[in-house]
Amino acid sequence: MPGVSIRGLTKRYGDVAAVEGLELDVAPGELVALLGPSGCGKTTTLRLVAGFLAPEAGEIHVGDRVLSSAASVVPPERRKMAMIFQSYALWPHMTVAQNVAYGLRFGRRVDAAERDRRVREILGAVQLAGYERRYPGELSGGQQQRVAVARALVVEPEILLLDEPLSNLDANLREEMRFEIRRLHEAFGITTLYVTHDQAEAMVISDRIAVLDRGRVVQVGTAADLFERPRTRFVAQFIGRTNLVDGVVAEPGVVVREGLRLRVAAADAKPGATVAVSIRPHTITLLAEGVRPAGGDVNLLRGTVRRASYLGAGVDYEVDVDEGNVTLRIAAPPPASLAPGARVGLAVPVEACLPLPNA
Amino acid sequence: MERSLPVWLLAALLVALLILLPLAWLVVLSLSTGAGAGLGSYRAALTDPQLGKALWNTIVLAFWVGAFSLAIGAPMAWLTARTDLPGKRTIRALMLASFVTPPFLGAFAWVMLAGPNAGLLNKLYREVTGAQEPLLNIFSMPGLIFAVTLYTFPYVFIMIANTLELIASDLEEAAAILGARRVTVALTVTLPMVAPAIASGFILAVLQALALFGSPAILALPAGFHTITTQIWSYFQYPPKVELAAAASMPLLVATALLLWLQKRLLGRRGYASVGGKTGQRRGIALGAWRWPAFAGCLAVMACSIFLPYGVLAKAALSRAWAQPLSWDNFTLANVWFTFWQYSATQSAVVNTLELGVMTATVGALMAAVLAYTVNRRLVPGAQFLPFLVLAPVVIPGVVLAVGLFIAYTRPPLVLYGTLWILFAAYLTKELPVGYSQSDATFRGVHTDLEEAGRILGAGRLRVLREITAPLARSGIIATWCFIFIGVIRELSASIILFTPATKVISVVIFDLKEEGQFGAIAVLGLFMLLVTFATVTLMQALLGRDVLGVRE
Numbered sequence: 029m030p031g032v033s034i035r036g037l038t039k040r041y042g043d044v045a046a047v048e049g050l051e052l053d054v055a056p057g058e059l060v061a062l063l064g065p066s067g068c069g070k071t072t073t074l075r076l077v078a079g080f081l082a083p084e085a086g087e088i089h090v091g092d093r094v095l096s097s098a099a100s101v102v103p104p105e106r107r108k109m110a111m112i113f114q115s116y117a118l119w120p121h122m123t124v125a126q127n128v129a130y131g132l133r134f135g136r137r138v139d140a141a142e143r144d145r146r147v148r149e150i151l152g153a154v155q156l157a158g159y160e161r162r163y164p165g166e167l168s169g170g171q172q173q174r175v176a177v178a179r180a181l182v183v184e185p186e187i188l189l190l191d192e193p194l195s196n197l198d199a200n201l202r203e204e205m206r207f208e209i210r211r212l213h214e215a216f217g218i219t220t221l222y223v224t225h226d227q228a229e230a231m232v233i234s235d236r237i238a239v240l241d242r243g244r245v246v247q248v249g250t251a252a253d254l255f256e257r258p259r260t261r262f263v264a265q266f267i268g269r270t271n272l273v274d275g276v277v278a279e280p281g282v283v284v285r286e287g288l289r290l291r292v293a294a295a296d297a298k299p300g301a302t303v304a305v306s307i308r309p310h311t312i313t314l315l316a317e318g319v320r321p322a323g324g325d326v327n328l329l330r331g332t333v334r335r336a337s338y339l340g341a342g343v344d345y346e347v348d349v350d351e352g353n354v355t356l357r358i359a360a361p362p363p364a365s366l367a368p369g370a371r372v373g374l375a376v377p378v379e380a381c382l383p384l385p386n387a
Numbered sequence: 388m389e390r391s392l393p394v395w396l397l398a399a400l401l402v403a404l405l406i407l408l409p410l411a412w413l414v415v416l417s418l419s420t421g422a423g424a425g426l427g428s429y430r431a432a433l434t435d436p437q438l439g440k441a442l443w444n445t446i447v448l449a450f451w452v453g454a455f456s457l458a459i460g461a462p463m464a465w466l467t468a469r470t471d472l473p474g475k476r477t478i479r480a481l482m483l484a485s486f487v488t489p490p491f492l493g494a495f496a497w498v499m500l501a502g503p504n505a506g507l508l509n510k511l512y513r514e515v516t517g518a519q520e521p522l523l524n525i526f527s528m529p530g531l532i533f534a535v536t537l538y539t540f541p542y543v544f545i546m547i548a549n550t551l552e553l554i555a556s557d558l559e560e561a562a563a564i565l566g567a568r569r570v571t572v573a574l575t576v577t578l579p580m581v582a583p584a585i586a587s588g589f590i591l592a593v594l595q596a597l598a599l600f601g602s603p604a605i606l607a608l609p610a611g612f613h614t615i616t617t618q619i620w621s622y623f624q625y626p627p628k629v630e631l632a633a634a635a636s637m638p639l640l641v642a643t644a645l646l647l648w649l650q651k652r653l654l655g656r657r658g659y660a661s662v663g664g665k666t667g668q669r670r671g672i673a674l675g676a677w678r679w680p681a682f683a684g685c686l687a688v689m690a691c692s693i694f695l696p697y698g699v700l701a702k703a704a705l706s707r708a709w710a711q712p713l714s715w716d717n718f719t720l721a722n723v724w725f726t727f728w729q730y731s732a733t734q735s736a737v738v739n740t741l742e743l744g745v746m747t748a749t750v751g752a753l754m755a756a757v758l759a760y761t762v763n764r765r766l767v768p769g770a771q772f773l774p775f776l777v778l779a780p781v782v783i784p785g786v787v788l789a790v791g792l793f794i795a796y797t798r799p800p801l802v803l804y805g806t807l808w809i810l811f812a813a814y815l816t817k818e819l820p821v822g823y824s825q826s827d828a829t830f831r832g833v834h835t836d837l838e839e840a841g842r843i844l845g846a847g848r849l850r851v852l853r854e855i856t857a858p859l860a861r862s863g864i865i866a867t868w869c870f871i872f873i874g875v876i877r878e879l880s881a882s883i884i885l886f887t888p889a890t891k892v893i894s895v896v897i898f899d900l901k902e903e904g905q906f907g908a909i910a911v912l913g914l915f916m917l918l919v920t921f922a923t924v925t926l927m928q929a930l931l932g933r934d935v936l937g938v939r940e
Contacts, residue, residue, distance in 0.1 A: 078843055104842040111843040117836035121858045134845025183844055 030091030030186055031056040031219055032077065037086035039072055046072040048243040050086070059213050059220040060248075061230035064240035065266070070223045073240070074189050077221060078111055079104040090187060108135065110180035111189040114196065116172045118164035124151070124175050125160035131183035150182040153212070170201045177209070181216060188220040194229060206232045227267050239263050261384045264306040271356045273305040274386070283383055288352025290327050292381040303383040309359040311380035314345065314366065315373035327381065329374040331356070338364045347372060394849075395766040398757045399773055405816055406779055409791030413640075416794050417633035428634035438635055441618040444607070445597060445639075448532060448614060452596035453589045455536040459688055460543030460592075461585060466681055468551035471671040473682050481689040486541040487920050488693070489877040491601025491894070492913045494534045496696030498605065499703060499906060501525040505710045507699060526610040535602050537692040539595045543588035550584035551577075583653045590650040594643060598784035600880035601894075605901065615639050616786045616880060623884050629794060636787040644782040697917075703910035722907035730908060732896050737915075740876050740892040743807060747814040748872040754815075755822030755871075756829075756864050760856070763830040764838075774823070781820045785880030789813060793884060805887045813881040818871040825870055829863030830856075862930045869927035873920050 032054040039047040047069040054060045062070040075081045077088055079101055088096040095102045110131065118127050128147045132138045138146070151157050154174040164172055173193065180188060193209075194202045210233050213220060224230050230237045231251040238248045239262070247254060247263045258264035261272060275285035277297045283290045283305050290305055297303055315321060321328060331349040345358040345366065356374065366372060417428055432438055466472045467479060500508050501523040509521040524530055554577065562572045603614040613621065615635065622632035674681055703709035706717045726733055758777055762770050780788065792813050796803035803809040833856055841851040879894040886895045893916055900909045 078839070080839055080842070103847070104839065105845045105847050107843070109843055111840065113836045113840060115834060115836045117834065117840035119837055119840075119855055119859075130841065130846075131844030179840075179844070189843070 029056045029217070029219060030093075031058065032187060032221065033089040034073075034077070035087045035089070037073065037076060037088065038084050039069075039076055039081060040084050045243050047076065047083075050240075050243065050245055052238055052245055052248065054219055054221065056219055057217045058235045059210075059222060059233065061222045061224055061234035061237045062240055063224055063227060063230040063237050063266070066225060068240040069243040070225075070240050071191055072243075074111075074191055074221060074223045077187070078109060078189055079107050105134070108186040109189060110183055110185035110187075111191065112176045112180050112193045114192045116164075116176040116193075116196075118172055118175055118179075120164055122163075123160065124156065124162050124164070124167070127164065127175055128179045128182050131179065135183070146182055147178075150178045153181070153215075154178045169197055170205070173197060173205060177212065181212065181218075185218060188218045190220065190222045192224055194224075195226075202229075209233055237267075239266060241266075258306060258382065258384065261304045261306070261386060264304075264382070264384055269309055269357065271307045271309065273307065273352070273354055273356075275303060275305060275352075277301045277303055277383065283381075285352040285354065288329075288349065288354060290376070290381055291325075291378045292383045293379050297383050297385070302386050304386055306382045306384055307356065307376060307380055309344075309357045311377055312356065312358045313375040314347075314358060314360050315375055317371045317373060319373060321373075321375040325378045327374075327376040327378060329376060331372055331374060333366050333368050333370045333372060335368055336364050336366055338362070347374060349374070392767065395757070395761040395770075398754065398761060399767055399770075402754070402758060402773070402777055402819070405812065406776060406819075409788065409795045409816070410779075410783070412794040413633050413636060413787070413791035416630055417637055419630060428630040429637070432631050432634040435631075437613065438615075438618055441613040441615050442638065444528070444612055445615040447528065448535065448603070449593045449596040451532045452535045452539050453593040455532065456540035456543045456592035457585065457589050459536070460540040460588060461547050463540075463685055463688065464544045464547035464551060466674075466685065468548045469672055470674050470681075471678065472674065472685070473678060474685075478685050478689070481693055482541050482544055483924065484921075485538060485689070485692040486545070487873060487877075487924060488538055488696075489601070489879070489894070489913075489916065490535060490538040490599060491605060491879055491897070492700070492916070493538050493692070493696050494602040494605040495897075495901065495906075495909055495913065496699050497525050497530070497534045497537075499699045499709060500695055501530065507710070510710070526606055528607075528610075528612070531603060531606045531610075534606060535596055535599060537696075539592045540688075542591045542595060543585075546584045546588035546591065547581060550581050554580055586653045587650045590646050590653075594646055597639065597643060597646075598786070598880065600786050600883060601898075604883075604898070616784065619786050619790065620883060623790075623793075629790070632790045633794065636784075636790050639784055640782065640787055643784060647782050700910040700913055703906050704914055706907070709906050709910070722911050726908040726911040730896075730900075730905075732891050732899065733908075733912070735889075736891045736893050736896045739807060739810075739890060740894075741919075743810055743814060743892065744872045744875045747811060747818060747875045748868045750811075751815050751818050751822045751871045752826075752864055752868040755819060755826040755867055756860065759823055759826035759830050760852070763827065764835070774827075777823045778820045780816050783817075785813075785817060785878065786884060788817060789881035789884035792816075792881070804885070805890065807890050809885050810882060810890060810892065813885055814871075814875045814878060817878070817881060818874045821874060822867050822871050825867040826860075826864065829860045829867070832863065833859045866927050866931050869923045869930075873923050876916060876919060 032052075034050055034052040037047055037050040038045060050069070050073060052060070062073060064070050072081065076083055076096060079096060082101045083096055083098060085098050087094055090107070095107055119130075122130070125147050128150060129143055132143045132146065147160070148157070151159065154177050156171060156174050156178065159167070159171065164175065167175065176193070194205050197205060206229055213233075222230070222233060234251075236248055236250055237254055238245045239254065240246070241262050247259050249257075254263060254267045258267065264270050265272065273285060273290065275283040275288070275290065277299050278284045278289070279299055281291055281294060283292050283303060292305055313321065329349050329351070331347040333345060334348050334355065335346040337344040341362070343360045343362055343364045345360055346355055347358060348355050358374070418426070419428070463478070467475045472478070498506070500506055503509060503521040503524045503526065506521065506523065506525065509523055512518065512522040525534060558580070559572050559576055562576045563569075567575065598616065600616040600620065603617050604620070607614055608617060615638070619632050619635050622628045622635065699709075702713060704722055705719065706713070707719045707721070708717065711717050758773060761767055762773050765771070783791070792809055793804065795801075796809050796812065803812065837855055837859065838851050841855045842848070846854065877894060878892070879898065882892050882895050883898060886892065893912055897909050897912050900912070
């Protein structure tokens with residue numbers, strides 16, 4: 029089973045670069061999610077990998093084969109890949125069995141009996157046994173989705189590509205299908221690229237996530253890497269909710285903003301550099317006035333509650349900090365004991381304050 | 388890179404040749420005089436006082452046809468699209484009938500209805516009132532405008548009705564909830580959204596009137612005046628003055644091109660973009676006491692367009708003397724017998740027409756499909772410019788196209804004049820825009836995901852085309868075939884210039900029969916033509932599973 033290696037990939041539409049110098053490595057058998065806001069180039073990247081688009085520069089390798097380069101592009105039909113489309117792209121004039129069996133006609137020859145066996149087997153695996161003779165129009169959205177999955181998996185592709193396959197399903201079904209796709213990936217172990225704009229989906233499904241912004245990969249890592257150690261302001265904002273405090277590095281490990289001094293996690297930012305300090309709402313502890321923090325290395329701030337929203341599993345506070353003209357969001361455990369106007373202390377662990385370059 | 392490239396490239400080149408050759412010759416010949424290149428033909432044409440009069444007549448005709456088509460088509464569109472008018476399906480069906488009726492047949496029928504001497508309506512009027520003078524004279528400019536409008540207003544109707552159907556009621560309700568009264572809503576929301584369709588419908592009607600040959604030939608010539616199309620045709624009567632015809636074609640060509648450009652601009656700026664119409668229901672406006680009067684008004688229009696003309700055609704076909712009252716004594720099948728078995732030209736014309744119809748429709752539908760596919764999937768470099776070329780014949784009125792083809796194919800390397808092939812080339816060129824638009828819509832409907840899903844699983848482009856795209860596009864392509872077929876069997880304005888005694892088609896025979904005053908035979912052939920047309924339309928409706936004029940299921 030080969031992996032995918034993308035080097036300096038560039039695709040322009042007129043003057044606009046949809047993908048620019050993109051670098052990414054997918055290990056054999058790994059599932060990597062391409063995550064980013066709309067227009068970040070994730071779908072373009074996927075279509076470049078599929079061979080539907082030709083790059084202006086850069087290369088796409090699968091194993092030791094060069095599939096795409098500016099000079100030549102292997103057509104999609106000779107890439108040994110399979111793809112699941114956002115629209116499912118089930119052929120309405122073919123039955124479920126015909127749809128699934130279609131890809132078995134190409135590549136290695138498969139006789140009729142073997143073909144039927146494999147179709148039945150894969151439909152069983154996606155829990156659609158008995159639906160062979162139905163037409164796509166007679167199936168629900170979730171069932172169509174499973175047919176699309178079966179059609180892609182039955183050909184045992186070297187690489188599997190998924191383009192926002194769950195975005196047309198309703199919320200409950202979408203959550204269910206996330207686990208289903210992860211289960212199938214663990215069962216089949218196919219090298220997979222998964223495009224999505226939904227960070228929760230990417231976190232559940234993938235081994236690693238590549239965050240894309242304006243046609244480039246800004247950070248690759250596991251869900252925990254990205255959440256706990258974002259490298260840029262963009263990643264910190266895109267993966268989970270966070271507070272961003274803009275300031276200037278005063279000395280190593282200290283960022284100031286107007287009257288506010290924050291000790292931050294060790295970072296190699298030079299004094300004088302402008303940074304954004306990311307503080308996750310759940311890392312901040314609220315203290316009644318006059319109470320000392322329980323211990324550990326923390327920044328102790330004071331402020332006034334501006335808003336409190338009870339969310340059931342927690343309380344979402346907005347607190348105006350006394351110094352620095354900063355408002356912080358805080359996720360606190362229930363009950364909602366503080367009303368707007370209340371004076372509070374905030375314990376912000378130094379390790380939770382991540383200074384990020386302002387890019 | 389793309390292995391199927393030669394296929395698409397060849398198709399594109401073929402179309403370029405088909406369309407550009409006659410146009411190029413038209414320009415070249417209009418610029419040549421007996422002695423060499425020059426503007427002599429233009430000078431001769433433009434200083435010909437007769438041509439000047441013909442041009443003026445054409446402008447008068449086109450303007451009033453546009454205005455009246457709007458006056459009739461717009462209210463009917465609103466009534467059928469937005470109100471609780473009774474019998475909407477019937478009105479739409481009749482509208483379709485009027486749309487596919489060849490205008491020259493309608494003109495013939497109205498000669499029998501409103502000719503000054505024998506016209507049935509005039510006879511009725513004289514009997515009732517005892518007057519000596521006829522009430523109506525169809526052989527006049529007002530008569531011509533009337534007879535042309537009857538078969539042109541459906542264009543306006545279709546444009547406006549389809550736009551109205553796409554405007555969801557919630558757009559109007561949004562204005563109403565903010566406090567706008569019904570009239571204000573209509574003026575500030577509905578009308579501005581329909582305005583491009585109204586303007587474009589008007590232009591479409593004007594274009595139809597400009598290019599029409601049959602109705603002016605039947606109604607204007609006996610009245611002693613020409614329009615530009617009949618004038619060009621007259622240049623082809625012995626002795627032919629081809630250069631003059633070429634030069635006289637230019638104003639018509641330019642006017643058509645300008646009007647179409649204007650229409651495109653009108654539609655392009657706001658047009659349908661604001662009319663998303665994905666969601667939204669449309670709730671009918673209650674007409675109250677006006678329901679039945681409105682319905683009667685619509686029926687009255689359709690009576691002039693369909694009931695009366697079809698009735699008089701049927702009567703003429705089955706009577707010994709068409710002007711005499713209906714009675715058993717007057718009943719006969721002799722006209723049918725005469726038309727098909729005694730009149731020498733008919734049989735070969737029927738064969739020619741059907742042959743050309745089938746051939747053009749088959750080649751045209753395939754060609755349109757290949758071109759639309761090429762453009763939609765951007766298979767050749769510069770594919771985005773191909774539609775301009777393919778749609779270019781829209782700006783070429785049939786008579787002008789015929790002049791170009793006549794010049795192009797009466798000389799080497801391709802001498803096609805005198806064969807069916809020149810008619811084939813004319814029909815193919817003329818119908819290509821219609822066919823292309825239909826095919827384009829068809830392929831837009833086949834999502835590229837469906838093809839790419841096949842590609843990524845291992846099927847090549849041509850295989851995907853055969854196994855996935857073609858089956859999905861099939862009914863659309865057959866509908867295109869029907870559209871072209873209907874267009875061909877009724878074609879008159881190019882045929883009248885390109886036919887020779889061996890290559891007559893039905894419409895030309897009808898025209899000949901008019902010269903001989905054989906009204907019974909005309910009626911028989913006309914009804915035959917309508918029969919074939921309606922059979923084709925029915926087939927097409929069944930295939931598309933919807934109203935061919937409509938936009939939604």
